[in-house]
Amino acid sequence: MHFHYFFASLLYFIIKPSVFADCPASSIASQNSGNSFCFQLFQIELEFVQAVRACNDLNGNLASICDAFTNEQLRNAAFNSFLQYDDKDFWLGLMNNGSNIWNWKDPSINCTYRNWVNGGPSTNGNCAAISISTGKWSSSDCNIRKPFICSVPQIIPKVDKCPYDYVYFDKTGFCYKKIFNKTFGEAIDACLYEGAKLVSIHSDEENQFLILFNSIGYPVYVGKTTWIGLQYSNHVWNWVDGTNFNYTSKYGFFDQQYNNTCAYLWPDPWNGNNGWKYNGAWENGWNCSMPNRSAICKMSPPN
Numbered sequence: 001m002h003f004h005y006f007f008a009s010l011l012y013f014i015i016k017p018s019v020f021a022d023c024p025a026s027s028i029a030s031q032n033s034g035n036s037f038c039f040q041l042f043q044i045e046l047e048f049v050q051a052v053r054a055c056n057d058l059n060g061n062l063a064s065i066c067d068a069f070t071n072e073q074l075r076n077a078a079f080n081s082f083l084q085y086d087d088k089d090f091w092l093g094l095m096n097n098g099s100n101i102w103n104w105k106d107p108s109i110n111c112t113y114r115n116w117v118n119g120g121p122s123t124n125g126n127c128a129a130i131s132i133s134t135g136k137w138s139s140s141d142c143n144i145r146k147p148f149i150c151s152v153p154q155i156i157p158k159v160d161k162c163p164y165d166y167v168y169f170d171k172t173g174f175c176y177k178k179i180f181n182k183t184f185g186e187a188i189d190a191c192l193y194e195g196a197k198l199v200s201i202h203s204d205e206e207n208q209f210l211i212l213f214n215s216i217g218y219p220v221y222v223g224k225t226t227w228i229g230l231q232y233s234n235h236v237w238n239w240v241d242g243t244n245f246n247y248t249s250k251y252g253f254f255d256q257q258y259n260n261t262c263a264y265l266w267p268d269p270w271n272g273n274n275g276w277k278y279n280g281a282w283e284n285g286w287n288c289s290m291p292n293r294s295a296i297c298k299m300s301p302p303n
Helices: 003-018 048-058 067-081 184-193 206-212
Strands: 026-031 037-046 090-097 100-106 127-131 139-140 146-153 167-169 174-183 226-233 236-240 262-265 292-300
Touching: 037 048, 037 067, 048 146, 067 127, 067 146, 090 139, 167 206, 167 236, 174 184, 174 206, 174 262, 184 292, 206 226, 206 262, 206 292
Parallel strands: 090 146, 226 292
Antiparallel strands: 026 037, 037 146, 090 100, 090 127, 127 139, 167 174, 174 292, 226 236, 226 262
16 A cells, blocks of 8 residues: 555544534535535436536535545545445546546636546546545546536534524525424424424525435435425415415426325435436425425524
8 A cells, every 4th residue: 555545544534533514414524624515425326427417406516636635535435335336436526628638627626636547547538537445546438327426515504593403594594404204294293393384495595405405315216305395275386384486496396297285305316217307306296195204394593
């Protein structure tokens, strides 16, 4: 084992416990004190361009690596998450622009750190992947499907404005809490008991926040999604908290093919063909009287 690789591994485990950040559910904080973002791992395998788009949809980017410390953090995280699926490497946010000049897909990144196997990229492809076993980078065919890691913003600040177990989102000024294994009616009642309402959503920012807040980071089936407070009655959809129905998810609201009168959010891709298209979308394909994985309560901060 090379000394610099051993040193990076050792440093990672020495410093890791002392670094904290507020990150979305199922993501990990950057352990580099100079970074203010989180890393979210996705076991679903996508082509490079699809992975870039998926990260962009989360207000993030395919992960960039600017130092040996971050390289080892992501290699270690991938080792713990991806190897069980027999993956050997994962996408890195680095791409050849066609002139053998490799640039990060994140436009805010301009670092020169590289960790190529054999000292430089090969001619095997124009997109970079990182080995789970060694942490070394290699060029790969962009059309191959691989797991990936996004860098996403820290959008869930923990502040004292909200009751215990709630989180505050400054873009809306509301507090949010996850509850689990409830039917639609039970979720409404549980939120009311808390002095809250089953969540209404009124902007792309709020929808994106709830995706990150609820994502578990891998493909799921219906029934492992998240109830939102949208209910069909008198031939129209309305929010149960009485607010105006003035927004629908930019990823779609698939309400035409089912007769259920309640809606849920897909915080993760569907575990099926073309699964990513449902990520972030709303749907009414689950029986309202059946428990769902989670639901979100929403309240104004107490005075």
